[in-house]
Amino acid sequence: MDDLTKEFIAESQEGLDRMERCLTELETRPGDSAQLVGEIFRAVHTIKGTTGFLGFERLEKLAHAGEHLLGSLREGKLVVTSELISGLLRLMDGLRSILALIEATGSEGTRVGDEDSALIAELAALNEEGSVAAGAGSAAIVVGQSIAAPAAVTGVAALSDKTLRIDVEVLNRMMNLVGELVLTRNQMLQSGVEATNFPELARRLDSVTADLRETVMQARMQPVGNLFGKFPRMVRDLAQTCGREVRIEFSGQETGLDKSLLEAIKDPLTHAVRNAVDHGIEPPNVRVMAGKPSEGCLRLRAFHQSGSVVIELADDGAGIAIERVLAKAIERGLVTQEQAADMTEREALQLIFLPGFSTAAAVTTVSGRGVGMDVVRANVEKVGGSVELESKVGVGTTLRLRVPLTLAIVPALVVRSGGQSFALPQSALVELVYVPKRDEEKAVERMGTAELYRLRERLLPVVWLDRLLGLETRSGEDRHGFYMAVLEAEGCRYGLVVDDLLAPEEIVVKPLSAVLKEIGLFSGATVLGSGMLALILDIGATAARAGVKPVEEEVGEIEVLDGNVGGAEVSLLVFEARARERTALPLDAVERIESVPLTQIEYAGGRPLLQYRGELLPLRDDGGVLTELEEMQERGGEASVTVLICGGSGKGEMQRTGMVVRRVLDVSGGTLIEKDATSGEVELALVKEKLTMVHREFSAKAAPVWKEVA
Amino acid sequence: MKIQERDAVNEILNEDDAVSLCSMFAGSESFGIDTRKIREVLGNRDLQRVPMAPAFIGGVVPYRGEVLTTVDFRALLGMGEHTEASCVLVLEDGGERFGLVVDAVGGVVTVSRNMLEGNPCTLESRGKWLFDGAFKMEKGLLVQLDPQKLRPSRLAEAGLFKDRMNGEQA
Numbered sequence: 104m105d106d107l108t109k110e111f112i113a114e115s116q117e118g119l120d121r122m123e124r125c126l127t128e129l130e131t132r133p134g135d136s137a138q139l140v141g142e143i144f145r146a147v148h149t150i151k152g153t154t155g156f157l158g159f160e161r162l163e164k165l166a167h168a169g170e171h172l173l174g175s176l177r178e179g180k181l182v183v184t185s186e187l188i189s190g191l192l193r194l195m196d197g198l199r200s201i202l203a204l205i206e207a208t209g210s211e212g213t214r215v216g217d218e219d220s221a222l223i224a225e226l227a228a229l230n231e232e233g234s235v236a237a238g239a240g241s242a243a244i245v246v247g248q249s250i251a252a253p254a255a256v257t258g259v260a261a262l263s264d265k266t267l268r269i270d271v272e273v274l275n276r277m278m279n280l281v282g283e284l285v286l287t288r289n290q291m292l293q294s295g296v297e298a299t300n301f302p303e304l305a306r307r308l309d310s311v312t313a314d315l316r317e318t319v320m321q322a323r324m325q326p327v328g329n330l331f332g333k334f335p336r337m338v339r340d341l342a343q344t345c346g347r348e349v350r351i352e353f354s355g356q357e358t359g360l361d362k363s364l365l366e367a368i369k370d371p372l373t374h375a376v377r378n379a380v381d382h383g384i385e386p387p388n389v390r391v392m393a394g395k396p397s398e399g400c401l402r403l404r405a406f407h408q409s410g411s412v413v414i415e416l417a418d419d420g421a422g423i424a425i426e427r428v429l430a431k432a433i434e435r436g437l438v439t440q441e442q443a444a445d446m447t448e449r450e451a452l453q454l455i456f457l458p459g460f461s462t463a464a465a466v467t468t469v470s471g472r473g474v475g476m477d478v479v480r481a482n483v484e485k486v487g488g489s490v491e492l493e494s495k496v497g498v499g500t501t502l503r504l505r506v507p508l509t510l511a512i513v514p515a516l517v518v519r520s521g522g523q524s525f526a527l528p529q530s531a532l533v534e535l536v537y538v539p540k541r542d543e544e545k546a547v548e549r550m551g552t553a554e555l556y557r558l559r560e561r562l563l564p565v566v567w568l569d570r571l572l573g574l575e576t577r578s579g580e581d582r583h584g585f586y587m588a589v590l591e592a593e594g595c596r597y598g599l600v601v602d603d604l605l606a607p608e609e610i611v612v613k614p615l616s617a618v619l620k621e622i623g624l625f626s627g628a629t630v631l632g633s634g635m636l637a638l639i640l641d642i643g644a645t646a647a648r649a650g651v652k653p654v655e656e657e658v659g660e661i662e663v664l665d666g667n668v669g670g671a672e673v674s675l676l677v678f679e680a681r682a683r684e685r686t687a688l689p690l691d692a693v694e695r696i697e698s699v700p701l702t703q704i705e706y707a708g709g710r711p712l713l714q715y716r717g718e719l720l721p722l723r724d725d726g727g728v729l730t731e732l733e734e735m736q737e738r739g740g741e742a743s744v745t746v747l748i749c750g751g752s753g754k755g756e757m758q759r760t761g762m763v764v765r766r767v768l769d770v771s772g773g774t775l776i777e778k779d780a781t782s783g784e785v786e787l788a789l790v791k792e793k794l795t796m797v798h799r800e801f802s803a804k805a806a807p808v809w810k811e812v813a
Numbered sequence: 814m815k816i817q818e819r820d821a822v823n824e825i826l827n828e829d830d831a832v833s834l835c836s837m838f839a840g841s842e843s844f845g846i847d848t849r850k851i852r853e854v855l856g857n858r859d860l861q862r863v864p865m866a867p868a869f870i871g872g873v874v875p876y877r878g879e880v881l882t883t884v885d886f887r888a889l890l891g892m893g894e895h896t897e898a899s900c901v902l903v904l905e906d907g908g909e910r911f912g913l914v915v916d917a918v919g920g921v922v923t924v925s926r927n928m929l930e931g932n933p934c935t936l937e938s939r940g941k942w943l944f945d946g947a948f949k950m951e952k953g954l955l956v957q958l959d960p961q962k963l964r965p966s967r968l969a970e971a972g973l974f975k976d977r978m979n980g981e982q983a
Contacts, residue, residue, distance in 0.1 A: 523862065572864035616882040616911065618965040619873070622865045628873055628880040636861040636873055636880065 111153050112206050113266065118146035119195055119202075120332060126191055127335030131350070133183040136176075143191070144173045150198060161211045161219060162201045168223040169194040172230045181230070190229045192336065197222050267362060269322045277322065280315040287311060316512075325365050327405040327414065328356025334376055338401060341380045348387050348398040349380055355405035360412050364506050367486040368414065371479040375416050375502050376401070378476075383420035383500050393497065395419065411488070412508060417501040423494040425451045432457070452492050456480045487513075487530065513612060515629070517605040517637055518588065521574025524637035526610055526629055527599070531592045531642040534770075535604065539584040556587065556598050559771060560791070563589065564597045566649040568640075572624070592642035597651045608632060612639060624648060675773045675797060677790055678747070678764040680726035685795040687773065687788065688749060688762070692798075695748040696767060701732050704744065713746065713761050722746065724763040773797070830926045834948075836919035836955060837902070839886050843955050844915070845922065845948070846904070850960040854918055855901040869974045870965065871914040874901060882965050883912030889943060889963075889974055906960040913963060922955065924948045929957065939973050 125139040151166035169191070175181050197219065201211050287308050294300060331353050342349040384390075384399030391397050404415040429443045432454045438446075455476045480490045488506035507513065507530070515526040536558065538546045547554050547565055554565040565587070569576050587598040610629040619625065626641040675687035697715070704722065705712050711722040711729055722729075732742045747762040773790035786797045834845030835854075860872030860883060871885030881903065887895055895916050902913045929946045936944065945959040961967065968974050 521864075523864070574864055613878075613880040615873070615880060616909075616965055618870065618969045619863055619866060619882055621969070622863070624865060625863070628861075630875045630880075634875070635859070636875055638861070638863065638873075 108157060108205070108209075111157060112202055115150050115153070115198070115202055118149055119199055122146040122195055123192075123336050124332045126188055126195070127339055129183060130185065130188045130339070136183060140173065140177050144170070144177050147173055147194075147198075159201075159205065159211045162198065162205075165194070165197055165201065165219050165223060168226045169198070172226045175230050187229055190225055193222060194226060267323075267325075273318060273322050277315065277318050280311055280318060283311045284308075284315065320361075320512075321359075323361050323363075324359035325362050326356055327358050327360050327365065327412070328353070330365055330369055330372065331356055331403055331405075333373075334403065337373070338376065338380055341377060345381050346386055347380060347384050349384055349401055350398050351401045351403065353403050358405040358407065358412055360405075360506070361508065364412075364486055368483060368488070368504055368506055371482045371490075371504065372414065372416070374479050375504075376403075379416060379418040379420065379500070379502075383418040385421050389421075407508075408505075411505050414504045414506070415501060416504075417499060419499040422496040422498055422500055423452065423455070423492075424496055428452065428454055452494060455492065456490070487528075512609055514607065515610045515639065516588070516607045517610075517631060518568075518586070518601040519603040519605060520601045521569035521572065521576065523574065524605065524631065524635060525568070525601075526608075526637045526639045527588055527590065528639065528642065529607065531590045533589040533591050533596070536587040536589065536598065537584065538587060541584075543584055558589065558598070559769065564649075564651050565600060566597055566645070566651065567600045568645075569600075569602070571645070571649055590642050590646075592646060595643065595646040595651045597646055597649070599645070606632075610637075610639070674770065675788065675790055675795070676747070676770055677768040677773075677795060679766050679768060680724075680728070680762070680764045682726065682765065684726075685768065685790070685793060686725075686764075687790060687795045687797045688747065689797070690770060692749050693747050694750075694759070697746045697748060697761075698743050699746050701729075701736055701742040701744055704729065711763075715748065715759075715761070718759060720746075720748070720759055720761040722761040722763055726763070726765060728763045728765055831923050832926055833921050833923045834955065834957065835902075835921050837900070837915040838917045838919065839890060839915050840892050843919065843950075843953065844886075844958050845924075845955045846902075846913075846958050846960060848921055850904055850906050851902055852905045852910070853903040855903060855912070857898040858901045860901070860914070867969060867974065869968055871912070874912060876903060876910075876912070879910070881910065881912045883914050884963055884965055884968065885914045886963075887914070887916070889939070889968075891939075904960045904963065906964065909964050909966065911963075911965055922950070924950075924955070942971060942973055 122143045125142045129136055129139045129143075147166055147169045151163055151170050154162045154166060172181075172191070172194075176183070176187070181187065205211050287304060291301075291304050291308070294304065298304075335351055338349050338351045341347075379401055380399075384401070385393070387397035390399065400419050402415070402417045404413075404417070406413055406415075425448055428451050429438075429446065432438045432451075433440055433443055437454060437457050443451075456479075457477060476490075476492075483490050483504050483506065486506060488504060491503040491505070492500070493503075494500040514529040516529060516532055517524055517526050519525075536556070547556055549555070554567075555562045556565050557563075567576075568574075585600050585602060586604050587600050589596070589598050608631065610631070612627040612629060614620075614627055615625060623644050624641055625638045626644075627639045628636055629639060631637050674690040676690050676693050677685055677687045680686050699713060703713065705714070711724060713720045713722055724730075728744060732744055736742045745764050745767060747764060747767075749760050749762055750758065769790075771790050773788040773795060788795050788797045833848045835848050835851055836843055836845050838844070855874070855876070858874050860874055862872045863870055869884055869888045871883040871888070874881050874883060883901060887893070897916075899914050899916055900918050902915065902918065904911055904913055928948050930949065931946050932941055932944055942962055943958065945957045945962075947954040947956045
């Protein structure tokens with residue numbers, strides 16, 4: 104196939120994609136058809152024009168018939184009807200199949216030529232029938248000629264999946280940066296390490312690299328709208344097959360996502376949409392009986408949230424009946440009767456993700472063959488994402504796919520074990536525990552061969568990384584204790600013991616060769632800032648290798664609390680400010696915990712202040728810690744004070760404040776019990792059965808953030 | 814004497830026959846690989862060991878923005894670990910790029926293909942897999958290696974090198 108034909112195919116496919124979107128839109132809003140019809144007409148016209156030139160006669164004939172019909176539509180001789188749209192969609196399918204044939208074989212083929220004549224006849228019939236029916240009163244539609252073509256689109260076919268359209272401006276910027284990079288390299292080579300301007304050159308190299316990286320990332324970013332564009336047609340067809348009335352709404356189409364990730368979530372999302380139409384939304388009569396509009400609504404939303412992109416699919420359908428899920432799970436032998444009886448709603452919903460599960464009462468042509476949500480979850484998790492499901496019977500179901508912005512660069516913590524460096528993805532890291540040498544003996548408890556650590560009164564399985572990987576363990580003398588990274592992946596929670604922690608780094612993930620991938624413990628490798636290589640540990644696989652099983656009960660416990668008290672359970676940082684009193688702040692309100700030498704605390708107008716990162720922080724000292732420390736210092740001795748940096752973070756109007764505390768005690772979940780009548784801003788809470796005061800003045804700002812998470 | 818001289822002349826005349834091999838050493842033996850299959854000689858590099866990897870994997874090394882998997886040639890031959898500096902070669906054959914760790918790399922020798930002798934029938938199976946005949950040089954035999962057979966994925970498939978084979982040849 105020559106380049107010209109290839110280009111033609113890619114271009115035509117894009118045109119047809121555009122046509123598809125316009126057609127479904129046209130059906131929902133026949134009112135402002137001028138622009139849409141213009142768009143569709145142009146797509147078909149371009150195909151017709153180019154095809155005659157390239158000599159694909161069959162394609163030309165079909166395109167011509169379509170153009171004729173569209174011409175009538177454009178001139179206002181026809182009105183938009185459902186039959187007309189169906190006819191045009193069939194025209195599009197016809198064009199697509201011929202294009203696919205050309206792409207595969209290089210010629211348009213003649214064997215299936217008969218099909219076309221039927222289609223052409225149908226189009227002609229539509230044209231005649233419509234022109235009779237069209238009211239003369241319908242105003243002539245003027246089609247604007249200068250309609251900007253939509254931004255680059257990823258096509259359906261293999262050819263356009265492998266290519267990517269980039270804004271020329273982005274490419275130019277990239278080229279400029281590469282030029283800059285070469286220049287900097289030349290200067291570096293000429294001047295050598297000893298040169299006086301070397302630090303400056305290194306800095307420039309740093310900034311050029313950062314810019315270049317960002318630009319390349321930007322070029323790879325595609326709006327999720329490209330993916331959403333395929334759904335209106337699909338939903339329309341599905342709704343007709345299943346006898347449903349469904350409307351689809353979008354928001355956040357412009358949210359950018361790495362092309363490879365977009366590809367990765369395409370199938371799971373398609374599957375989920377299909378599920379929603381087939382199982383989620385009820386037939387119109389059932390909906391009316393339930394007091395809902397007969398037309399169901401499917402909402403696709405994409406937005407950014409804490410470094411990842413969330414794609415949310417919400418329907419206002421029947422929701423998932425927990426009893427049916429449980430009954431099915433028991434029937435399929437996925438859980439026992441007793442297990443099912445103990446399950447919380449949330450846990451039961453998770454069963455849907457088990458392989459071999461389908462709740463559809465009947466197997467339809469559309470979905471319900473037992474492969475389903477497990478595949479969705481597996482695919483999303485493969486790219487480092489996660490899936491959440493929420494459902495209320497009678498109200499609807501919401502499925503959330505959370506995927507990282509990009510695959511290439513991930514924040515990670517670099518650790519050392521057995522003399523080697525390993526990278527742990529931050530996404531799996533829950534917290535870090537340091538066990539000093541003197542506590543080493545009693546910190547880890549044994550139960551048979553299993554080793555456990557008591558983390559806030561919960562037993563955590565302990566995995567020694569060096570032993571697991573068969574590395575040499577460090578000898579007793581030079582040990583200073585060990586660190587334990589508390590990790591959570593695929594429902595497993597465990598403590599991974601390492602010798603040392605290095606800096607957290609943004610690492611560039613490099614794939615490993617097939618032989619090393621087969622080991623199954625490493626998801627890649629990365630070159631650290633020091634030039635050393637570090638292997639990236641696959642947290643889930645490591646857990647599986649060490650025999651750590653997913654622990655469902657723990658999750659359940661929290662959910663129960665959550666359900667009963669209606670979100671009153673919060674994460675708190677517990678500390679002591681006044682002696683013998685436990686006080687807490689919502690964890691979200693605390694930015695940092697700093698240890699500051701007492702000499703750095705300054706006073707103005709009788710109030711203590713701290714200069715912190717170019718900002719003047721007013722300090723709050725409820726417990727009189729500063730006075731106590733000062734007395735201590737006068738008696739000789741260096742004193743430093745622990746300050747919690749609270750609030751700020753740019754969003755709220757509240758200024759950052761420093762809270763002087765005696766010591767930090769714990770981070771824990773607590774249940775708020777009542778407001779203390781004496782002071783409006785303090786509430787009492789139970790944290791691990793101990794009475795604790797909670798400052799709430801910082802949480803007003805943090806509350807909306809929680810809501811978004813919940 | 815005369816016949817030998819003529820051989821040398823023939824070798825130079827017939828360019829199709831000439832092969833240039835990069836010579837390398839492991840233990841006391843010398844080996845050769847076709848220079849066209851060698852991308853680069855990296856010299857002594859710090860190798861990052863990969864835990865739980867097959868014994869013949871020497872480790873990984875950063876190379877031009879990629880992570881290069883290396884094959885430890887001494888381990889393939891069943892020799893103990895080399896204590897002094899070793900040398901990493903980058904080989905590329907059939908699309909797969911990988912590293913080969915040997916004790917040292919010598920010069921390039923041009924030999925005639927006619928001089929190649931096939932593997933002896935008494936060679937054990939691992940040797941048969943690794944070696945591709947030998948050239949009779951003045952200083953001793955130069956064993957030819959086939960980069961195709963040294964690819965980490967092929968070695969893993971072959972299953973001959975799963976365990977260390979201490980003391981077989983060392």
